[in-house]
Amino acid sequence: MRKMLVTDYEKCTGCRLCELVCSVKHEGVSNPARSRINVTKWETKGIMVPMVCSQCEDAPCMAVCPTNARIRESELGTVTVNYDRCIGCKTCVVACPFGAINFDPIDHKVISCDLCEGDPQCARFCETGAIRYAEASDANKMRQREAAEKLYESLQKLDGAGVS
Amino acid sequence: MVVILGNGVAGNTAASTIRHLDSRIEITLISAETYPEYTACALPHYLAGEFERQRLFLKSEEDYPAEGIKTIFGRTVSGIDPEKKQVLLGDESLSYDKLIMATGSRPLVPPIPGVDLEGVFSLKSPGDADRILEGLGQTAVVVGSGPIGVETAISLKKQGDQVYLIELLERIMPKIFDEEAASLVAAILEEKGIRVLTAEKLVQINGQERVEGIVTDKQQIECDQVIMSVGVRSNVELAREAGIEVGSLGGIVVSRRMETSLEGIFACGDCVQSRDMANGQEMLSPLWHNAKRQGIIAGYNCLGIDKIYPGSESITSLDVYGTQAVSFGSIAAGNEAEDVEVIEKYSGDNYYRLVISKGHLIGAQSIGNAQDMGALLYVLLKRENLDKIKSMIEQRITPLNLRHHRVGRYITPSAIEAAGER
Amino acid sequence: MALNRKIAYIDLSSGKVETKPISMEMRKKYLGGRGLDAYLLYNNTKAGVDPLGPDNVCLVSAGILVGTLASATARTHIAGKSPLTGYFGSTNMGGFFAPEMRWAGFDHLVIRGKAEKPVYLWIHNGEIEIRDAKDIWGKGVRDTQSIIREEMGDREIKVMTIGIAGENLVRYANVMTEIKNSGGRTGMGALLGSKNLKAIAVRGTLDIKIEHPVEALEYNKQIISQITSAKVSQEQGRLGTLFIWGATNSQGLVRTRNFQLNQMEDSDGIEPETFEDSAFGMTGCFGCQVHCRAKYIIPDGDYKGTYDEGPEYTSIGAFAAEPGCTDLTTILTGNHLVNDYGMDTLEIGSMIAWAMELYEKGILTDKDTDGLDLSFGNEKAVIEMIHRIAHREGLGDILAEGPLRAAEKIGKDSIRYQVHVKGMSNLHSDERPTPALALGIATASRGSDHLRSRPAIDLYHLPEAVLRQIYSQPVAYEGPLTSDYTDYEGKSWQVFWQEMCYMAVDCLGICKYHTIFLGPNFPNFEEWSKLLYYNTGLELTPLEIWTIAERTNDLERMFNLREGLARSDDWLVDAYFDEPTKLGIPLIRDRVIDRDKFKQMIDEFYAFHGWDEQGKLKPETLKRLGLDKEPSHLL
């Protein structure tokens, strides 16, 4: 069974260690702007959401790439970039509903998660369980859904409390 | 045996799809051009001197036999006989069981005096780019400011030319951006030294044999190159002659299985007209990703495997000197639909514009930030009701109310907040 | 690499901005963060400078490991002459500001002068711009940050800002970032306010090169496990510093009712476990896996439904134990208000509790309070006083002045009821039974302070062997050490050692919770030496790091001495010596600090430092640490 990054934002503390280790692993530098994973925060609500490529089965980024530069790498099933072909039009960035494709401002290229050759550092360093590298079983999907429901509930509470 | 007309992305995708599904079926791909598959989308980079020529090509000649695809390159198909199930190549003919028309499009060349002069070009193929590069001079005039015109202007400017960009309407990229967004792009071009001339009409191209200048309704400009980029026209002549229905927009009419009005003949890519994924209306959307997806659908259905085309998406994403200009769906200008409502917002240097009709997002434009647009595109394609999104924003429970959709949870804040400024 | 970040000199009077590299020589002597700030403060101010005048400087810095892989490299340090104490002003906050400042290219800012009208700084990839702050002046901490982000169109912008308290020059105003990261001590918010500097916004996308990335990643993983496997970290990760309050209150080590008692008995409603109902998960600072900040929604009252983070140990002290309140909503609301006004929880809680005691004693009357009933336990009055102090209304205007100035204004013998050192209020803990902790607050360089040298692990009764292992590295120590926290023996060495330990991490930019503060097995000089090497390539032995800590601690001392500090300032208020504890477990009950023994501790502490009996640096110490030429104006 294929493994995937499973995120659970209810557990995310927003520390961005994932961004740090990602940029160190890939570029040898600390620079979240060059990380393949990003944590988006709603600061005044205390909501933090790690956003990373889901390696979608029917990937919009692959579909829209006008140079066939986004390709499926067979071993891990990741969607990667053939930089010899990429023209930097960023249509993939536009098409990704997760906002999970980044643009590296130093190398001027699009970047997205490559699962670190099967040992994703973000998951390895995340001790809260907000990011896990797990089998893409239905159980995981269930858990993800449960987490969403739970968060939804707690936010309803918040809403009931008259927050604007 | 399947015969595919066209060596563009539509034809090649169809061919690969068929091969993927059936390892034995005979596939022949015919193209008037002599190149192996290339991507026109990379041409501006080649023209700018940023890419080597080699990088234009997606396939080499050897890739075709390796995939078991026969090719006939450099031959123009002169006709189709649907009765006999044959395509005609001059005196020769070739039989097919199934035919896929992927004849693409060609640049439109308006009948303007002087348009045949040496030094007047359009940009579609590597050869076009080669010729433009050979004839590089001091001053170039790009006529027409669609994305291709704008990209061409930028490329020539990067080559050191003095560049004029002429647009008939009041703003550049008039089909893709509304006024504010277009003017932001124009300002960048101007700042980089491209002279942007809007509401100006080309009336004549001057010169003996070679181009020497142009005349507009306002002025004369001396130049040594003119690039015509006033739009593309679908290559439908073959189809029409064969009795295949061609639609009012000028594209081949196809079913949702990409089948034409004649059974067993499919069509895909720039040569067809299709339906807008967001609103179901007939449209021409000569864009790479639509051609590709249509190629897949045509491939499946021509083998009898049912697969439905979900519709086309119009997405434009353009790098304008490092600033991303993005538009998808419909624009507000000239939109006949009732109750078109617009939300505009600046957030720092980023500009957002949402076009809304009857409570639904029908288009969005942004200058600056590309990353926030994916979620909005999703909202548009899913025909998500904006009032729902709005109340969601007001309640500030953004990631959750869209929980029914996997992606809704990830909608980025700026995009949502842009949507929230209603 | 991580060492190429620059220093910027910003003159708000003239609008001039100058940036310079920081030489390797300075790095090796002072590292960065608080260490280099000590140098910069000493070199950029003159004795007697008016803390709220244009000639005082405001220093903002990131530790040298900030943004790198060293478990929690988030800390921002802010320094200047303190508007509260007149001595070394220094505060340190977590969050995400310092890493972002480094990605924007800077390690140190030296801000002087005073802007004509309110401004904020915009720092982006090596560039610094002074911008008009008219849209954010008068705004709270949260709104300021959102407005700047909106204006600049970038949500990733990190902002440190003052709230309304800083604008109103409340002498213990904070510098804040995000929801609750507070640079809370010594009134650095007032310092920014006095310069008409509302905020500093940073955004950077420049690389910090990690010198040995593979090793740095692996070592970081190891260090993280070392920290998160400890029980204290897990407790902290569940509740934050609240757990410390619960643990110490049960023994009788917390201050209540302005030091009248040392335990809160009716605390059921505010025990950490009760709070869990309002909380919904934890958050934390950059790169940290401890995540010690709870996220909560105020359950009731005027601010019902508002999101905030915390509360901390000090929030309970300030809004419950000290003013004698027992209501959770008051704590959560008070915490929210001080976060948004930008005020030091500790100081404001102490000031309100002090005023309550004065009211009880009749020194303050209804006339002074404009009719507000300032009795202990009046929850509404606590909240009301927070508003009044931030806005400097009525009595609030006086209390906004801090312990000594307020006591002077109120007169009578109000000073008798102050619990302070060097004009700064003490943490809401009770140190009478714990001489080591008492010595720490009495001698800390920024006034009363528990985060400069507190050997908190002393409270664990650790076996002597364990203590010896910790406290005899990286310099040998063969003197006494005892595991009894009520003892005086060897404690001065522990305080001295911790002072070096905390200084070291303040130079590196690592959080104190990742040192031997709460956990005896946490990283130490040995580990920091490796972290420095893997991340920056800088090769410093544990002993060399220790020496840098000594140097910079002493430089802070030199600043204080130059401002007139004397041995008599390293002392506690009389109550510590004269009024025994009344509550708590037997070991803690009936305790005072013994004056003579305490004096002896101070002598020892001075001796370890190489200071003379007056607490001044001996010439040989100056020489040994290379401080004999200060101010040397090398940067």
Ligand SMILES: Cc1cc2nc3c(=O)[nH]c(=O)nc-3n(C[C@H](O)[C@H](O)[C@H](O)COP(=O)(O)OP(=O)(O)OC[C@H]3O[C@@H](n4cnc5c(N)ncnc54)[C@H](O)[C@@H]3O)c2cc1C
């Ligand atoms: C300069 C430029 C930049 C572009 N940039 C982008 C972009 O950034 N993003 C995007 O989405 N789209 C872009 N496009 C559009 C995109 O390239 C087209 O949508 C796409 O190439 C269409 O592919 P196709 O296979 O349908 O047709 P084509 O690529 O036009 O291929 C048609 C094929 O049919 C063959 N053919 C036609 N008639 C005959 C005949 N009678 N006999 C034999 N062969 C025949 C041709 O030789 C050719 O091989 C750009 C286009 C240009 C010109």
